[in-house]
Amino acid sequence: MSKRIKCGRLFTGLEDTARKDQTVIVDDDGIIAYVGPTAAAPPPGARDKVIDHSGAFVMPGLIDAHTHLTFGGTQTLEDIDLYAPLEFRALRALIWGQRLLHAGFTGVIDPGCTGRTMIAVRDAINAGMFEGPRVCASGPFIGNYQGYTAFYPTWINNPTAVYAHVDSIDNGIEIVRSFAKDGVDFFKFALDGSAVDTKGGLAASMRLDETKALFGEAHRLGKRVIAHSKGQSGAETAAKAGADVIYHFSWQDDASLQAVIDNNVTICPSLVIIHNRYSFTQQTDGHGMGASTAGRLRDPRHPEWDGHGARSDLGRSEWKGAIAAAKRAYEAGVPIMVGSDSGFAVCPVGEWNALELVLLHKHVGMKTCDILKGATSLNAQFMPGGHKFGALEKGRYADILAVDGDPLSQIDVLLDKSKLTVYKAGERIKSRPPAINYRQEQDFSYRMWQEIYDQKFVKALAEASRLQAFAAE
Ligand SMILES: [Zn+2]
Incomplete structure (x- = not known):
């Protein structure tokens, strides 16, 4: 029994415009058997099921290229690392994953978790044990004391931390090999943190030779690399060392942009976290832009810079920098992946993921068709097996979003969950994830x-x- 989905308009995820009067036929295994004009579709069988989305905009399910399901909606960085057992974090990630799926995201790239939690979540979903989005998982961040997620002083040795500590090239290579052995899909490296270099920007956490050695080993083992680089130096180092993707890319200059272009790097600006932290935070929040908190909680080790957003001037400067850098990269033809960096109290998973698409349009000036392609087929290309989803094309999984609206002309419709109908491999996602008691959960x-x-x-x-x-x- 096939499913025949009648589409008012159809956006394949590979083209710039939407087609009219199309039909998608999905076979028993959830694979697309036909996409094309309704008039030219093979005649229906007697037992075929017709699904009428003739009033809707039908597109591939969205993919968020940067979301931390194990964090959920974390209020403190300690909650990521210290208190909840790993087993609890895996269960937590499942529920947040289901929330993401309900928000229209049938896939997610999860860059940085504690232990092997996201590998477990990915495998459980793939085995059909639980409903959830397709997951592309890294293990913990890989970094050193100068990289983001090395939150604590050196005397705290936390074996289940969100980052794995590199103390030499040899030991870094061993970490890469062990993560690959345990089944990560890719590696996440922290290429900067909060240390300031001699030019007043963020210092790269590693030298170029060290970075090349570690990225090289990752690539030798057939895995891709994402670098967290907010600053110029980390981004330039990551690009020259062959990073596949750079997250954030907030404070940049000609040299780092050129390195990105020369090395065919994709960037993923991740604007939601910057925007929400800057826009939503109240004065009572420790990590905020409120006048009463500004500067109070800055990192005493790095008084010139605070990566956690306690300095309002830096929040403003990062927002401006990230917008400017993304704009220049877009105009230079750098591919732009779409990811929100959800997983924090200002951007709980499943709430603001689609805001990334809106911000890229409104502030970076990207065309909506480029954003929608980025959030579907381009993001999918990074994921293992990504040629099997991320676009509505014969032979791919029917991961489908039917939208009551037109995201090409009004992209913020994607933030309204009541206007979305979600299918993963042709199956409609119906059950709502349970409400979460945030206090007990976080x-x-x-x-x-x-x-x-x-x-x-x-x-x-x-x-x-x-x-x-x-x-x-
Ligand atoms: Zn992140």
Whole structure:
């Protein structure tokens, strides 16, 4: 019994425009058997099921190229690393994965988790044990004390950390080999963190020779490499060492852009995290742009720079930089993958993933057709087996999104989950993921108070009538 999906408009993920009056026929295995004009479709069998999306815009399921399912909606970096057991993190990732699927994303690239959690989640979904998006998984970040995710001081040795510590080229190569042995799809390297170089930008975490050696081993083992590089130096180093993809790419110049072009690197700006952190955060948040918090929680080890967003001037500067760099890269023809860096309290998984597409259009000036191709067929190309999904074409899986609207002319319709119908391998996703008790699900930290209540602070609170009982006495 085949399914015949009547499409009002059909966007294949490979072309710039949508076609009219098309039909997609899906066979029993969830594979597309026909895409083309309804009039030319093979005649229906007596038992074929017709699905009418003749009022909808039908396109491939979206793929987010940068989401951390194990983080979910993390409020503290400690929650990523320290408190919850690995087994809990894997279960947590499953639920967030289901939320992502409901938001129209049938695939996800998950770059950086603790332990082998995302390998387990990927394999469980692939085995049909749980509903979820197609997962392309790395293990932990690979880096050193100068790279992002080396959150803690050197005396804390956390064996289940979100990063694996490289202390020499030989040991880095061994880490790459062990991750490959355990089944990662690709490697995530932290090419910068929060250290500042002599020019005042972010310092690359590794020298070029070290980076080349580690990326080279990854490639020798047939795996691709994504580098986290916000700064110029890390991006230039990553590009020259042969990175396949660079995430963030926030503060860039001619030299790093040229290195990206010369080495055929794809970039994935990941604007949602920058935008939301900058736009949503309240003054009571430790990591925020609010006037009362700005500068208060900056990293004392690197007073010139704070990678966690506590300095409002840096939040503003990163947003401007990331927009400018993405614009220049787009105009230079650099391929742009679409990923939101969801997984944090300001961008919980499944809520704002589609905002990345909106920001790329509104602020970077990308054409909507390029964004939609990026979020489908281009993102899929990075994933193992990606030639089997990511586009509506004969022989690929019927991972389909039917949209009540026209994302080519109004891309923010993709943020409205009530307007989306999702199919993975031809099966409609129906059951809603359970509501999550965020407090039980996220907060394992021992932090007890946001403020330090010395007499001066309590007096100020009372004067502002924020401490009712005290003020009343
Ligand atoms: Zn990330």
